[in-house]
Amino acid sequence: MNRQTADHATLADKFNEDEPRVNWHDQTLWWVRAKRDRIAWTIPEWEQLRDTASSIKLNALGNLHDYLLQFEQQAQQNGAIVHWAADAAEHNRIVTEILQKHGVKRMVKSKSMLTEECHLNPHLEANGIEVIDTDLGERIVQLAKEPPSHIVLPCIHKKKEEIGELFHEHLGTPAGNADPQFLTAAARLHLRKEFLLADAAITGVNFAVAETGEMVVCTNEGNADMGAHLANVHIACMGIEKIIPQRKHLGVFLRLLARSATGQPITTYSSHFRKPREGQELHIVLVDNGRSRQLGREDFRNSLKCIRCGACMNTCPVYRRSGGHSYHNAVAGPIGAILAPNLDMKDYADLPFASTLCGSCSNVCPVKIDIHQQLYKWRQVLVKEGYTSTAKTAGMKVMTGVLSAPGVYKAAGKMGRWVMRAFPGMVNNRMNPWYKQREMPVPPAQSFSEWYKKNKKST
Amino acid sequence: MSSREKILAAIKQHQPEASALPSLTGLSGNMPGTLEAYRKVLEGLGGVLFEIKAESEIPAILAQQYPGLQRVIAASDIQRTWANEDPHLLEDVDMAIVPGQWGVAENGAIWITEEDIHVRVLPFICQHLAIVLPRERLLPTMHEAYEQIGAPQSGFGVFIAGPSKTADIEQSLVLGAHGAKSLVVFVIG
Numbered sequence: 001m002n003r004q005t006a007d008h009a010t011l012a013d014k015f016n017e018d019e020p021r022v023n024w025h026d027q028t029l030w031w032v033r034a035k036r037d038r039i040a041w042t043i044p045e046w047e048q049l050r051d052t053a054s055s056i057k058l059n060a061l062g063n064l065h066d067y068l069l070q071f072e073q074q075a076q077q078n079g080a081i082v083h084w085a086a087d088a089a090e091h092n093r094i095v096t097e098i099l100q101k102h103g104v105k106r107m108v109k110s111k112s113m114l115t116e117e118c119h120l121n122p123h124l125e126a127n128g129i130e131v132i133d134t135d136l137g138e139r140i141v142q143l144a145k146e147p148p149s150h151i152v153l154p155c156i157h158k159k160k161e162e163i164g165e166l167f168h169e170h171l172g173t174p175a176g177n178a179d180p181q182f183l184t185a186a187a188r189l190h191l192r193k194e195f196l197l198a199d200a201a202i203t204g205v206n207f208a209v210a211e212t213g214e215m216v217v218c219t220n221e222g223n224a225d226m227g228a229h230l231a232n233v234h235i236a237c238m239g240i241e242k243i244i245p246q247r248k249h250l251g252v253f254l255r256l257l258a259r260s261a262t263g264q265p266i267t268t269y270s271s272h273f274r275k276p277r278e279g280q281e282l283h284i285v286l287v288d289n290g291r292s293r294q295l296g297r298e299d300f301r302n303s304l305k306c307i308r309c310g311a312c313m314n315t316c317p318v319y320r321r322s323g324g325h326s327y328h329n330a331v332a333g334p335i336g337a338i339l340a341p342n343l344d345m346k347d348y349a350d351l352p353f354a355s356t357l358c359g360s361c362s363n364v365c366p367v368k369i370d371i372h373q374q375l376y377k378w379r380q381v382l383v384k385e386g387y388t389s390t391a392k393t394a395g396m397k398v399m400t401g402v403l404s405a406p407g408v409y410k411a412a413g414k415m416g417r418w419v420m421r422a423f424p425g426m427v428n429n430r431m432n433p434w435y436k437q438r439e440m441p442v443p444p445a446q447s448f449s450e451w452y453k454k455n456k457k458s459t
Numbered sequence: 460m461s462s463r464e465k466i467l468a469a470i471k472q473h474q475p476e477a478s479a480l481p482s483l484t485g486l487s488g489n490m491p492g493t494l495e496a497y498r499k500v501l502e503g504l505g506g507v508l509f510e511i512k513a514e515s516e517i518p519a520i521l522a523q524q525y526p527g528l529q530r531v532i533a534a535s536d537i538q539r540t541w542a543n544e545d546p547h548l549l550e551d552v553d554m555a556i557v558p559g560q561w562g563v564a565e566n567g568a569i570w571i572t573e574e575d576i577h578v579r580v581l582p583f584i585c586q587h588l589a590i591v592l593p594r595e596r597l598l599p600t601m602h603e604a605y606e607q608i609g610a611p612q613s614g615f616g617v618f619i620a621g622p623s624k625t626a627d628i629e630q631s632l633v634l635g636a637h638g639a640k641s642l643v644v645f646v647i648g
Binding site for chain 2: 028031032043044045048049051052055056058059061062063064065068069078084085086090134135136137140153154155156158159160163180181183184185188191192195196212214220221222223225226229230240245246247248249250251252254255262264265266267268269270271272273274275276277286288292293295296298301
């Protein structure tokens with residue numbers, strides 16, 4: 001697997017080179033967050049819905065073993081073929097074998113963050129199978145040879161002019177045409193051809209119901225349905241945490257999902273796949289890839305409640321200003337930063353630090369994951385396990401010494417204020433990360449405790 | 460040990476203590492299940508609603524709304540020769556008219572099953588879609604909808620809310636992504 005070596009801060013620096021684009025990115029995502037607020041406020045029972053969803057997911061995690069068996073049994077009874085994959089490599093191998101068995105050379109795929117996590121596309125391409133991503137945003141980033149930068153809005157980092165150029169190059173649209181309506185119509189024509197030609201379709205899964213063995217897939221575009229209902233082979237790939245106990249629980253999650261994601265009342269299509277269509281083969285691949293390990297981490301297991309709405313990204317002040325690619329992981333943003341260290345502590349040790357811990361993510365999460373608290377807890381685990389940089393560890397040690405000794409703290413404060421006044425160049429330079437993009441404040445004449453001592457006597 | 464056994468063993472070892480399932484009562488609040496409420500949401504999604512007394516009124520309304528429709532098929536048509544053909548051949552359907560089972564006022568969604576449409580891809584592959592919904596089948600929220608739908612009887616079912624759409628290019632909303640470009644709902648009775 002090709003892992004990036006640059007960390008979040010370095011990649012965010014790169015994204016921040018183009019300030020107008022950062023501002024646009026920031027404002028666009030905040031606009032989506034505001035839409036989420038407006039629609040959530042129209043439902044008086046919103047908070048009760050969030051609590052209920054969180055409790056259903058907790059029940060699902062506590063009974064996951066039995067629910068998975070129940071789901072498997074029901075799905076098999078419905079005529080589906082169920083596969084189990086311990087990790088990404090096994091998932092990719094299973095999918096490839098199914099496709100090879102049917103002699104598939106070209107296939108369509110609707111949005112599945114799991115297949116991004118497993119790096120399925122490059123694996124299939126190495127085996128001579130061409131994958132066409134059919135979600136418009138995913139198709140755009142695929143043509144640009146980039147990963148999605150957001151789980152719901154895959155090409156939110158791209159300007160329409162860049163998309164117009166990509167379409168001109170790959171789909172033959174007129175140069176210079178960047179009208180979203182026109183470009184979408186061109187993509188519709190291009191992808192209709194692919195849907196009609198494809199022998200197999202891969203979809204993700206939003207919810208899998210243990211009680212009925214059915215899978216619910218939500219899209220606005222209709223691409224999952226166009227793929228799955230035309231192809232002779234349908235492969236649904238899902239993480240084991242997508243299980244919910246009963247069909248009636250879908251009511252709770254479908255009310256929350258789209259409202260939290262984009263501020264719409266529901267996605268255009270909420271498709272319930274239960275049996276393969278006549279003459280069709282339906283495969284379900286259940287993937288662990290670290291999830292059972294995360295389930296055993298008491299502080300972090302609630303991250304498995306996530307329904308992938310992306311609300312935590314849209315609201316995150318760091319995500320909005322650093323872009324999804326700076327997280328160098330399939331799932332970006334706050335939720336990605338608590339899922340990724342479970343996959344690889346060393347590679348993703350930087351992510352839990354890419355946060356201000358403001359808590360906005362936890363406030364909007366539809367299943368009430370304590371995201372910011374988990375970010376804080378991951379930092380402690382990562383430092384303890386020795387995965388943070390030596391500079392950060394050394395700095396933290398110095399701070400511990402200063403903050404735990406009041407005498408040293410007072411002396412250090414006094415010296416700091418004096419240095420800032422006498423030699424401003426010592427702090428106002430590029431070596432000081434706090435100086436980046438901002439002026440240092442004017443040092444106060446005295447510390448609070450000095451002020452307090454003086455003023456307490458005078459009253 | 461197979462992957463299946465390995466995964467299940469790890470889950471059994473790591474899963475938290477089982478907790479009770481919450482009750483779903485009281486989640487619907489006072490959401491109205493009225494035609495007015497439904498119409499408002501549907502129009503917000505880009506759909507159009509007509510109240511009719513009989514299905515025989517549909518052709519005239521469609522002819523007026525969509526001049527130049529070539530291939531129109533109705534799922535209720537008893538002949539239905541198209542249902543036995545290769546689904547790919549439905550690609551040139553300009554308008555499909557399908558029955559809906561339940562409508563949800565809070566989000567505009569209508570529940571449709573495989574039995575009603577005969578060919579799963581029909582409401583997606585057609586250029587435009589019309590759904591016929593009995594007036595008394597409007598419900599306030601998704602909770603009532605799942606109560607009414609009950610246990611699955613069908614191999615495939617879908618809630619459809621408005622025409623297909625995307626906002627993937629700079630968050631500009633465009634109707635007509637891969638599914639139907641427009642949606643007409645006929646509320647009958």
